[in-house]
Amino acid sequence: MEGHAFLFRVPCPNARRRILKQSIWQVNGQTMFVAKWTPGPLQEKPELSMVPVWVDFTGVPLQFFNRDALKEIAGLVGHPI
Incomplete structure (x- = not known):
C-alpha cells in the first residue's frame, strides 16, 4: 500500500x-x-484524544512499591490506569 x-x-x-x-x-x-x-x-490516520504509554520505574525505593505511591509517581506523566 x-x-x-x-x-x-x-x-x-x-x-x-x-x-x-x-x-x-x-x-x-x-x-x-x-x-x-x-x-x-x-x-485517514485517526485523531488521538489519548495514547497509552508504558513507563518503566527504576530506582524506586521499596517502600514506594505499592499501588498508591506508584499511582502518584505515574501521575507525573499522565493519567495512570
Whole structure:
C-alpha cells in the first residue's frame, strides 16, 4: 500500500478481534494504528484524544512499591490506569 500503510490478514477470528480492539500498538518503538480494512479510498490516520504509554520505574525505593505511591509517581506523566 502507499506510504506507511500496510495490509495484514489475520485468519484467526479471536486474534483479529483482540488486535482490532486495542487499535493502537507499539511495535519496535513505533506507534501503529490498526483498523479494519474496507475497500475504497485509504483510511485517514485517526485523531488521538489519548495514547497509552508504558513507563518503566527504576530506582524506586521499596517502600514506594505499592499501588498508591506508584499511582502518584505515574501521575507525573499522565493519567495512570
